[in-house]
Amino acid sequence: MTGDSEEADAEVLSPDEAFKRLGNEIRVAILQELGAADEPVRFSDLRKELDVTDSGKFNYHLDQLTGHFIEQTAEGYQLRRPGERIIQAVLSGAVTESPTLEPTSIDWRCHRCGAEPIEVDYREEQVGVYCTSCEGIYGGERDQEKVNIPAERERLYYLHLPPAGIVGRSPKEAFVAASRWTNAETVTAANGICPRCSARLVESATVCRNHTTDSGLCDACNNRYAVMYRVRCTNCVYELEAIYANKLMTNLELRSFLIDHGLNPHHPQREAFLEVLYPYEEDIHSVDPLAVTFTFTGDEESISLSIDDSLEVVNVERTSGAEQ
Structure with missing residues (x-):
């Protein structure tokens, strides 16, 4: 061709x-x-x-x-x-620059616990997003050892942004830009297309079999959620590991649910977007073969998406507050 x-x-x-x-x-x-x-x-x-x-x-x-x-x-x-x-x-700046931003507080609330402000930093083309009041979503000891994160700062997530993205922007503006950039990349990857070179991606899911978050992050996998989504490019070095909600962002019914609640899935810059999308519930019916139901809640309404071993959504149920 x-x-x-x-x-x-x-x-x-x-x-x-x-x-x-x-x-x-x-x-x-x-x-x-x-x-x-x-x-x-x-x-x-x-x-x-x-x-x-x-x-x-x-x-x-x-x-x-x-x-x-x-x-x-x-x-x-x-x-x-x-x-x-x-x-x-x-x-x-991806091949010529390596700017950094030291931890800086921005007026944005944590979507895990509601605390404000949160902190952001920048290194290695990543905006790190941290909460000082809760256990976060990823990280812990392994993450602190890798990038020298103080123990009191727990990682909510990383956002990708080329170096040019922080030029001329305040820390908060860089965070918003990184949110939009990463959202576009993640949706592209979830559709099976490498956001770096456009080649085909190989996708998989992993499940922590000994998952428990009674004390915050799981001691076994070091994450908040048990089911993780992974993709690897068949052509270049691109890889991604993220919570499974990122894969589900391609589902039309979930996107409609977000839009119906006044949330734009193309520009997830509002705290409310994260508060609806990411504090979700996962019900693991089976690991092998895989069968999991993910439930998102907003404004007294919920939507549940079930996946099987193909990693595709096989059932969707939307429930109002009166029906719950």
Whole structure:
């Protein structure tokens, strides 16, 4: 299967060759200059903008990019899709920057216990979200050892956000942006598509057989919920492990339930969204074969979704407060 004619004619490179061709500051500068241009750029104008006096040297570096990352047209040079992807990665900061944000309080309440404020930090392209008043959802000793989290801060969850996402935003604004970004990625993954490279994902579910949360997080699995959802890309290094509610976000009836309660599943920026979606109940009928019912409650109404070993929803029941 091929794309448009531009892509069909593009040169095919091995990963080693692709990185080799990008390993020069002049070539990266060429990609950046073409990425900033609104139209094709002629050879002489491109060389002048980059201040490369040696025409032969500049032509050599341009040739290394032409055919895969850029193309030459009658009007000049312009980026191909692979060149655009490289520039997008560079400008996102994902391959060049590693900013951090120290733990900062924001006026947002914990959806587990209702305490306010919560704390957020940023490192390794992740916004960490913590509560200082309850046991959180994930983490504990293992999490504290990994990223040096103080014992009194319990992790609610991590949100993914490229470095550019925190530029020009307050900690709260970065948290909201990360919530929306992660929601979009999670729904994409739950639909079986890798949010990094678009390849097919392999999905699975794990169940803690000795689950107990009498003291907060389970001593056996270190999580609040027993059923965890996992995906692994068949092409790149993308992996995700999360509570099963993330998989259920693709279900139309659950999304309708959220919308009926004034909650937008596309932009889960309100505390109320999390308070309806994540303090759910899980009823494990069987581990092998898998059979679990998840129940979400909001405004004296609940919705229960049952899954089987296929990880698909096989039954949905919606119950009003009067029927409960």
